[in-house]
Amino acid sequence: MEFSEFATQKLLEATGQAEHLTDPEKHLIGLAVTATRGCIACTGNRLTRASQAGIPYEALVAGIDLAAAVNGGVTIAIATQGAERSGVVKPEFVCSEEACTVGLPPS
Numbered sequence: 001m002e003f004s005e006f007a008t009q010k011l012l013e014a015t016g017q018a019e020h021l022t023d024p025e026k027h028l029i030g031l032a033v034t035a036t037r038g039c040i041a042c043t044g045n046r047l048t049r050a051s052q053a054g055i056p057y058e059a060l061v062a063g064i065d066l067a068a069a070v071n072g073g074v075t076i077a078i079a080t081q082g083a084e085r086s087g088v089v090k091p092e093f094v095c096s097e098e099a100c101t102v103g104l105p106p107s
Contacts, residue, residue, distance in 0.1 A: 024055050032067035
C-alpha cells in the first residue's frame with residue numbers, strides 16, 4: 001500500500017492550501033498533531049520541514065510543549081469526567097487527635 005492510493009492524501013493537500021492560516025501556523029499545527037498521535041517518522045519530517053521553513057528551534061519546542069500540555073489536560077479531563085460518571089470519588093480524610101486516617105469511619 002502507498003499513501004497516494006488513499007483519498008486522505010487529497011484531503012490533506014486541499015486543507016494544506018487553506019488561506020486563513022500562515023505557513024508557520026500550518027507547520028506547528030501539523031507538528032502538534034503528529035507528535036501527540038505518536039508518529040515518529042511524521043514528526044521528524046514535520047520538524048525538518050518546519051525548520052527549513054524558518055521556524056526557530058525555540059518555537060518548535062514551545063509548540064510541542066503546548067501540544068503536550070493540552071494533551072495532558074485532555075487526559076485529566078477525560079479521567080475526572082469518567083470518574084464522576086462512574087461514581088469514583090476521592091476518599092474522605094478524617095483526622096482525630098494527632099493521627100489522620102484515610103477513609104476510615106471516625107472513632
